[in-house]
Structure formats: structure tokens, C-alpha cells
Amino acid sequence: MLAARALAPFAGRVLLVERDALPAGPEPRKGVPQARHVHQLWSGGARALEQLLPGVTGRLLAAGGTRMAVPTDMVALSPHGWFRRWGESAFLLRSSRDLLEAVVRRDVLADGRVTAVDRTEVLGLTGSRAAVTGVRLRGPDGAERTLGAGLVVDATGRGSRAPRWLAALGLPAPRRREVSSGVAYASRLFRAPGGAAEGFPVVNVQADPRGGRPGCGGVLMPVEDGRWMVTLFGSRGGEPSPEAGDFLRYAREELRHPVIAELLAGAEPLSDVAFTRTTANRRHYYERMPAWPENFAVLGDAVCALNPVYGHGMTVAAQTALAVRDLIRRRGWGSAGLARHIQRTVGRTVRTAWDLAVGSDVFYPQATETGPTLRERVTAAYVGRLMYTATGNGRIARRVTDVTSLERGAQALLAPSVLLAAAVGPLKPALDGPPLTGRERRAAGLP
Structure with a gap:
């Protein structure tokens, strides 16, 4: 949807082809099973979303979403200890995935240049290894047809068939890397205790x-209508x-602290458990291919699918769509090599979240088959030291949040003042428990 919005000012007419039947409101659909788990839009993605759809943040909040200050409104236990709830340095937009998608879909389709065709599947590309000319479609009646296009964008997510489509045009397979923690997710909706709604x-x-x-870990995320969405996860x-x-039981016995189980003791279950294992990090390096066809681009999860535990997927999708819009503004619609430049721009945009x-x-x-590289071991040791420092140093906590919210690149963590602070370590003693306020504890029924 955001890719369609980004292209509309230049293409004049954008056809959004969707395999699912698109609902009228915030309802689940088959092609987004991950919607049943916790979703969050970091401020780096929210700012990109707002640039693409001015005023959309206000419309999401009016529909029941909320804006959460980070780390002020977050109670978080890192591998290095509890974080303090410092003053706001970033924010989250929190809601169910169904609500966010409904608000964005309504805004995108209000643009008369964008038309959605649902219950329709893309079967493959037409054209040659030099240039894509369109796609082959199969509609709800089973009939197949060919649709010509000046630019074809694959935003089909983790299940993208772009490597197969490119191979059918005679192009080589892209370099690919997969890092799978083996994490499985179990999520459930609860009615929050009255005072904690x-x-x-x-x-x-x-x-x-x-x-x-x-x-093993878990996230309790307040969403619209006084509900809590809770996702528990664990690796192999x-x-x-x-x-x-x-x-x-899992929340109480397997997590490193039982705070989520303690909070759920006073909550009412509203759903069965949604379970998934599709969580591997997967990166296709399309920008490094020796040849790339004109008029074809791949965005979002179809390029870089991330472990959902980090909550970066929607933010990366918004940022790549915005980056593509800005690139076309600079280079011009229909300029030579535009598709290649789009892939290179997308590759740069996803780098921080991937790392x-x-x-x-x-x-x-x-x-992985070979384990972490030497570079990854050195980087992880430094990042671990920074996270430990952030438990007791507000300035470093804000700098780390700048990066984890995808508002700044990872190079922000290499400033001399940050290196010095990491060497010194935390300035305040470690917290001995979750930093819930007295009001929050009473609202949730905790002693």
C-alpha cells in the first residue's frame, strides 16, 4: 500500500494487485497471519508514514491507536538488566496490525490514482532479462490475462517469488543470507483489568x-478497545x-522474569493461541546482481524479512517506500536505470535493521551453518556493552533508542562520546525489578 502511494505522483495510475479479499475495516485476512501477534511502528517508520500520508497519525489515534513515549512508557528487561524509564527520546505507534492496515488502506485508496484489484494472483513477469513489460494475472474466476506496466513492484512480503520470476527471464539467482534463531511465537488477546485499560x-x-x-521472552502490548495483546516466544x-x-505457565516459568504472568493473572483471555514458526531473518541482495531488468523493483519484506521480535518490519517497509519516492523525485520517472537505482536505495535503507x-x-x-563471523562477534560485544551502559546512563539510553527506533543509523553509536561512555559503564546502580509505578501496579491488581 505504501509503495503504491509512493509511486502515484509519478505514474499517474497505480494498480494494486492483492491475492486476498480486502476487508472494509480492521478485520483479519488470510494473507497476513502475523497480524495475530504483537505489532509496533517505531518512530522512524511513523515519520516516514506521515510523509507519505500526511495526517495519518492523527487518524490512527482517532481510530483507537495510541502513541507511546520510549523509553518512558516501556518496562523492559534486557539481557543486561532492567532499563530505566528515562524521558522520551523516541516513540511507538501501537495498535493491532488490522487497525493500522485499515487506516492506511483507506488513506491510500482515497487517492484516485490508486486502484486495488483483490482476489487476484500474480503468476509471473512478462518481458526479457533486459526489461520487464508487465505481469501475468489470474483472477477470481480462474481466467488468466496479461497486464502491461511501466514499472512492476514486488511488495509481496516474506513469500515473494521474485527469485523464481527472475530465473524465468534468464537471470541468475541473487545472493541470499538467512539467519534463523528458530524462534516460535505464541500470542493471545486479553481484556485488560479495568484500571489498566x-x-x-x-x-x-x-x-x-x-x-x-x-x-525465551515475551511482550505485553496494550492495543485498542482496552485489550492487551501478548506474544511469548522461544528459540529451539x-x-x-x-x-x-x-x-x-510458560510466561511464569520460562521467561527471565515472571512479570508478564503476574499481570495476566488479573486479565481475561479473549482468544485462542495464535502460533507461528515463520521468523527467520532473510536477505536477498538484489542490488549486487550483475544484471537487473529495467522496470522491475522489489521492496519491503520481499527484500529483507526480519525476525518479528524486533518490531522493525513495518518501519522498514515505510522507510523503503519513502526512499523510493524521494529517489524518483531526484532522478525522474522513466529515467534510464531507474529500477537498478531503486534496488540500491532499498539495499541501503534496510541495512541498519538487518544488522x-x-x-x-x-x-x-x-x-547459521558457520556461526557468527569475527566482525559480528566484535560488534555484538560492543553493542552488549552499550546496552549494559544504557541501563544506568540516560544519555546512552537515548542514543541507543535513536538507533533501535530506526531514526538514526548505527554509525550514531560510534561517536567518541559514546565510545567513552561505554568504557565507563552505567552511572546508576542496577534496578532489582520491573520499574512499574505504584499506580500501574494497583491498576493491574499487583501488590
């Missing part, structure tokens, strides 16, 4: 990939169960 923080118990043991050998009867995810997940057992 408004203004409650996100609660995040992070997994620890170090030590060769399964990493420590996966949560898809059984509803085991949900609270953050892989830099952690590569340390899980069996994540």
Missing part, C-alpha cells in the same frame, strides 16, 4: 541469546506451546 506501558522481557541456551528447545492451557537483527540472532544455536 488506559495508559498502561508496554512490558517487554527480552530473550538472551548468549550462553548456548534457548532464549525452548519454544512456547500452541496450547492455551500452557500460556500462563541489528542478525547481530543478535546469529548467536542462537544453529542460527
